[in-house]
Amino acid sequence: MQAQEIIETVEGGEASEEDYTRAIQAAINSGMWGLQGSYGRAMMEAIEAGYCALGSLPSRDYWGNRIPSRDEVEAGTKGSVEFVGEHSPFGGVLDPDPIV
Numbered sequence: 001m002q003a004q005e006i007i008e009t010v011e012g013g014e015a016s017e018e019d020y021t022r023a024i025q026a027a028i029n030s031g032m033w034g035l036q037g038s039y040g041r042a043m044m045e046a047i048e049a050g051y052c053a054l055g056s057l058p059s060r061d062y063w064g065n066r067i068p069s070r071d072e073v074e075a076g077t078k079g080s081v082e083f084v085g086e087h088s089p090f091g092g093v094l095d096p097d098p099i100v
Helices: 003-012 017-029 037-049 081-087
Strands: none
Touching: 003 017, 017 037
């Protein structure tokens, strides 16, 4: 999923819950933490709810704060693939690989 496609899905308001979550996971994977505040909040809400995992690479938010990778958090805790597997209504991480 490309950046423009992610933005259109998130802002369009017509996506299914699964497509919206897939777009949020793609935003996390690609390190889009520097976008407007609503994106960062949506990404953190999805991580905290267990719908999305942290990205496979660390990132920085708009303010320069470091966002850890999914491999830097303990298995089973928020942000880990295991946590998503236990909490996601979709059965696991959607699009787990980063955008290249």
